[in-house]
Amino acid sequence: MASQNAKAPYYFVPGPSKWPMLTGMSLLVTMAGASAWVNSISWGPYVTVAGILAVLSILYYWFGDAIAESEGGLYNARIDNSYRWSMSWFIFSEVMFFAAFFGALFYARSISMPWLADLDHKVLWPDFAAAAHWGNTGPAGTIEPFTTMGPFWIPTINTALLLTSGVTLTISHHALRAGHRAQTAIWLFATIVLGAVFMGFQAYEYMHAYSDLNLKLTSGIFGSTFYMLTGFHGFHVTIGAIMLSVMLYRVLKGHFTPENHFGFEGAAWYWHFVDVVWLGLYVVVYWL
Incomplete structure (x- = not known):
């Protein structure tokens, strides 16, 4: 608005x-x-x-x-309220989207793997053994050998980048509310740059995973959940950066006022949601 x-x-x-x-x-x-x-x-x-x-x-x-x-x-204010509810429900649908993938990860790690490895199910899969790290557990010849992805250093750097981008976006928002359009544009541009650097590091991480770790989408349940979760998150970062770029253009065109700027706020909500999802990914996928 x-x-x-x-x-x-x-x-x-x-x-x-x-x-x-x-x-x-x-x-x-x-x-x-x-x-x-x-x-x-x-x-x-x-x-x-x-x-x-x-x-x-x-x-x-x-x-x-x-x-x-x-x-x-x-x-008017009624339309503004409609946009706020619409954006809230849209972000809620995205929460449920990622919850499904986190649920698949939890089921594979905490339910199906111990279930397949217990004595009662050796007839179903005699060669299966639950390893200390759940990633590379398939019988010989089923899955190509691969190395799982740890938290150092690219995922940790990316975490710092996204957390910093949340701070710069908040500063930009406060500048807009204070009527400082130049500061709003500068900090918003910094947020977009941090998001772009994040995506660059993630692309490098994928190349490293494929070429050096032999970690692919076909690398068992670890490979599929790793790429689905991080890949879809990267897609959401890209969408968020596009949204913020549009908001930057609108700020430069003078479209927002300190009192009414829901277009900016909606994009900011989405970006902060992406930040929170990444924190969950960083802990659950890279550390646990």
């Missing part, structure tokens, strides 16, 4: 829009391409990239419409 107009409608209802249908179609194309890609079908990567570009293009115009409505004085 950029402004709340006392003369705005009681509750603004936008007219019919083509964007939801186009977004759904683009996501369908993206998922079809991704499914073909993971099954080594030649056209999969091209369709996936085309679908992603289509989604990004549609979101650009769709969010542009919302910004134009806000800047046009069509929003």
